[in-house]
Amino acid sequence: MSEMVARCQACGYEQAAEFAQCPVCVGPCAWWCVACHAWRPGRRCPSCDGQLSVPPLVELGKHPPGALVEFRFTVRNASKKAVEFAVLPGDPALKVPAHRYMLKAASAIEIAGTLALGPFPPGRRTYQVRFDAAIPVETQLVVEVVAPVVRVAFTPAEVLFKNGVPGKTVRRVVAVENNGNARIAARVLASESWLSVTPAQVELEPGESTSLKVVAKTRKTEFGLRAARVRIEADTGHSWDLPVRVQLPEPALQAAAVDLGIVPPGRAAFETLTLRNVGKVRVACTLAAEETWFTVSPTRVNLPPGREKIVKIKAVLHEQLAGVRASAVVVTFAGGPPLRVPVSAVCHVPKPFLGPIRRQTLAVATDVSVVRRFAVRNIGDGKLDCTVSAVVPWIEILTAKLRVGPGKKRRVEFRIDTPNMPLGVNVATICVRSNGGTADVPISVTVVAPSPELEVLGDIELGTVAPDRIVGGYLSVRNVGVGLLALRADPEDARVTVTPAEANIAPGPPSRLAVSVAVEGLPGGPHAFGVRFASNGGTGRAEVRFRLPVELIDAPSVIDLGDRPAGRSLTEALRVRNTGPDPVSLRLRSEDPWLSLTATEVIVRPGEMVVVSFRMDLLPGQSGPVMSTIWLEGRVFRASVMVRLVARKVDLVVIPHVLVLGDMLTGEDRTVTFQVANMGEIAADIRESHTVGELEVVLRRSTVKPGETATVAARVRMNARAVGKQVRRAVHLTDEVVVRFSAKVTCSVVPNIVAAVAVVGGIVVGGILAVTVGWFFGAAVAVAGVVVAGVFLATREGQ
Numbered sequence: 001m002s003e004m005v006a007r008c009q010a011c012g013y014e015q016a017a018e019f020a021q022c023p024v025c026v027g028p029c030a031w032w033c034v035a036c037h038a039w040r041p042g043r044r045c046p047s048c049d050g051q052l053s054v055p056p057l058v059e060l061g062k063h064p065p066g067a068l069v070e071f072r073f074t075v076r077n078a079s080k081k082a083v084e085f086a087v088l089p090g091d092p093a094l095k096v097p098a099h100r101y102m103l104k105a106a107s108a109i110e111i112a113g114t115l116a117l118g119p120f121p122p123g124r125r126t127y128q129v130r131f132d133a134a135i136p137v138e139t140q141l142v143v144e145v146v147a148p149v150v151r152v153a154f155t156p157a158e159v160l161f162k163n164g165v166p167g168k169t170v171r172r173v174v175a176v177e178n179n180g181n182a183r184i185a186a187r188v189l190a191s192e193s194w195l196s197v198t199p200a201q202v203e204l205e206p207g208e209s210t211s212l213k214v215v216a217k218t219r220k221t222e223f224g225l226r227a228a229r230v231r232i233e234a235d236t237g238h239s240w241d242l243p244v245r246v247q248l249p250e251p252a253l254q255a256a257a258v259d260l261g262i263v264p265p266g267r268a269a270f271e272t273l274t275l276r277n278v279g280k281v282r283v284a285c286t287l288a289a290e291e292t293w294f295t296v297s298p299t300r301v302n303l304p305p306g307r308e309k310i311v312k313i314k315a316v317l318h319e320q321l322a323g324v325r326a327s328a329v330v331v332t333f334a335g336g337p338p339l340r341v342p343v344s345a346v347c348h349v350p351k352p353f354l355g356p357i358r359r360q361t362l363a364v365a366t367d368v369s370v371v372r373r374f375a376v377r378n379i380g381d382g383k384l385d386c387t388v389s390a391v392v393p394w395i396e397i398l399t400a401k402l403r404v405g406p407g408k409k410r411r412v413e414f415r416i417d418t419p420n421m422p423l424g425v426n427v428a429t430i431c432v433r434s435n436g437g438t439a440d441v442p443i444s445v446t447v448v449a450p451s452p453e454l455e456v457l458g459d460i461e462l463g464t465v466a467p468d469r470i471v472g473g474y475l476s477v478r479n480v481g482v483g484l485l486a487l488r489a490d491p492e493d494a495r496v497t498v499t500p501a502e503a504n505i506a507p508g509p510p511s512r513l514a515v516s517v518a519v520e521g522l523p524g525g526p527h528a529f530g531v532r533f534a535s536n537g538g539t540g541r542a543e544v545r546f547r548l549p550v551e552l553i554d555a556p557s558v559i560d561l562g563d564r565p566a567g568r569s570l571t572e573a574l575r576v577r578n579t580g581p582d583p584v585s586l587r588l589r590s591e592d593p594w595l596s597l598t599a600t601e602v603i604v605r606p607g608e609m610v611v612v613s614f615r616m617d618l619l620p621g622q623s624g625p626v627m628s629t630i631w632l633e634g635r636v637f638r639a640s641v642m643v644r645l646v647a648r649k650v651d652l653v654v655i656p657h658v659l660v661l662g663d664m665l666t667g668e669d670r671t672v673t674f675q676v677a678n679m680g681e682i683a684a685d686i687r688e689s690h691t692v693g694e695l696e697v698v699l700r701r702s703t704v705k706p707g708e709t710a711t712v713a714a715r716v717r718m719n720a721r722a723v724g725k726q727v728r729r730a731v732h733l734t735d736e737v738v739v740r741f742s743a744k745v746t747c748s749v750v751p752n753i754v755a756a757v758a759v760v761g762g763i764v765v766g767g768i769l770a771v772t773v774g775w776f777f778g779a780a781v782a783v784a785g786v787v788v789a790g791v792f793l794a795t796r797e798g799q
Contacts, residue, residue, distance in 0.1 A: 322349055
């Protein structure tokens with residue numbers, strides 16, 4: 001028992017026995033726990049005595065008979081010392097773990113178990129769970145026994161697959177919940193073969209739910225609404241249905257109306273009809289023509305979704321069917337009403353019609369017979385056959401018969417015998433007879449004395465022309481008078497040519513004369529050349545004006561290359577700039593074959609500089625001044641560029657020409673020097689080089705003046721590993737001069753010393769061990785020393 005004292009709540013007076021009032025202050029007293037520093041209602045302290053805190057009542061809800069009810073509640077130790085206890089069920093229907101617990105101070109534990117309800121009638125039942133501790137406590141479990149309810153619910157209550165695609169598989173997850181109070185074990189079935197559901201068996205406790213995977217498989221040819229059910233059949237005989245619907249698209253075909261247009265009678269007309277499957281279902285359809293004057297091919301079509309088929313339509317109409325014909329191609333298919341595609345045609349019998357011909361009024365001179373013409377038009381759609389005649393002797397019909405196509409026109413030519421006609425007005429009629437009508441064409445001819453008149457229709461403006469040898473155009477002249485004009489063209493310059501130079505021009509439309517000008521040798525800039533005309537109808541003049549490109553080229557006259565080594569090739573460049581306003585085409589050529597140009601023709605644009613490289617191959621024996629010429633040629637531009645140089649002899653002597661380096665270790669670097677004497681006439685450049693390989697040589701660039709001797713340093717590195725191998729390397733100082741290096745690969749004496757030390761050390765240490773420890777250990781150490789030395793030497797030899 002804890003240390004409990006009776007204590008005055010007002011002044012704190014204490015004594016071991018309980019007293020009603022304090023003898024000091026006559027105040028109320030109560031029990032005080034000295035260990036907990038707290039007032040207690042009685043003489044026992046639950047914190048110090050180790051009393052368990054358990055729920056007095058646990059409601060387990062409503063359950064049907066035969067249910068297995070799980071329960072769980074918490075036991076707390078609010079005291080300051082550990083409590084040992086055991087859980088004792090008060091009824092065989094209660095199942096709890098059968099062992100003792102040790103609950104630490106100020107801690108808690110969860111007690112879990114099950115309650116098996118028997119076949120009890122509905123009502124409230126109570127069960128006790130006892131906790132055997134120093135201070136025993138109890139918990140009552142209360143359960144309400146109710147009548148069993150077997151019921152499940154689907155979420156969603158109906159499965160609808162919208163916008164399904166034929167031939168595809170659709171899936172949906174459905175939740176099924178046991179919202180009754182009894183355990184359910186059931187089978188899951190599908191009412192149609194195209195519908196499947198998993199899992200096939202479900203077991204659900206009250207309030208428990210699970211997921212069903214519903215899979216619907218459709219064929220490519222299916223359409224419309226597909227319905228089925230998912231059924232759950234419980235062992236108790238209960239069943240529940242889940243409606244499943246798949247909304248598949250309806251078949252849809254589309255085609256545009258076909259217009260065959262105008263179909264001549266008796267002739268076949270062809271057109272195509274494009275049948276499209278605009279739905280999502282494969283459609284097998286049949287095509288047929290409503291009337292017999294056209295046919296459809298093919299008559300059966302199988303269209304996948306989104307595809308189209310071109311159907312041929314052939315129509316043959318006879319004259320009895322003249323006029324507008326309207327019919328349709330009927331497309332029938334399962335799942336929808338027939339599709340009627342309109343087909344129209346117009347059977348038209350072509351008929352020619354002679355168009356109106358206007359009156360012909362002419363004025364002619366008596367110097368020569370003239371030929372005139374008028375147009376005959378067919379304004380119908382058939383072929384027009386015409387016969388043309390005149391009743392007067394001074395008109396000769398040159399085109400007596402002609403055929404004019406639909407919508408076309410043709411000219412009828414006739415000759416007027418003016419020299420035999422009197423002056424004045426002469427009237428006649430030309431008769432045109434055809435299968436499309438007749439026409440009388442009035443002809444009024446006024447015969448006058450000849451009076452031709454020349455009219456020159458302007459100059460020729462050719463603008464800026466290409467620099468060809470000949471440029472040209474056309475001059476137009478016209479006879480605006482009456483009678484025949486005798487024309488002669490006289491150029492004012494010998495460069496100009498007129499074709500034809502002489503011509504007879506009748507009154508009427510202008511005549512063109514070809515004019516050409518030879519521009520070779522003309523400078524750049526504007527030019528004008530005149531042509532004079534003389535005739536029996538007056539004189540005239542016209543000009544041919546054009547502009548030639550201006551060639552203003554800035555090119556050097558001399559390219560001085562200075563002193564160059566004899567017998568070598570060199571590459572230089574010629575720079576040409578266009579300082580004029582026009583692009584210039586230049587041709588380039590060299591005077592000597594040993595000077596070759598990289599380009600023989602260039603185009604230099606205004607303000608642009610063009611660089612043309614050239615190569616000079618000097619002969620080995622050629623020395624002294626060397627000169628050649630590069631010629632530049634444009635249309636009129638001519639220029640020459642002199643290329644000159646002085647070929648100097650280069651003679652380098654290497655002392656010595658073979659450098660023997662002796663023995664070199666692998667990886668050893670060595671710097672060697674040698675003498676180079678220049679016995680030539682020009683400074684020689686020793687180029688920088690890096691030669692890799694077994695013997696690596698690096699040279700730096702240096703220059704040796706004529707008559708001088710220079711010392712050249714080279715860095716040599718041995719990369720070969722084969723001991724005893726003689727390695728040689730040739731290095732070019734210039735294209736003609738070569739220096740050779742030679743060295744022999746050797747090995748270091750340090751490995752031999754190391755091997756000897758290993759052998760001697762192994763033998764000495766082995767002898768000592770053989771005397772002190774045993775001959776076996778000594779012999780092993782000696783053999784190990786020899787082996788190590790051999791392996792080391794073999795490795796060095798292999799390297």
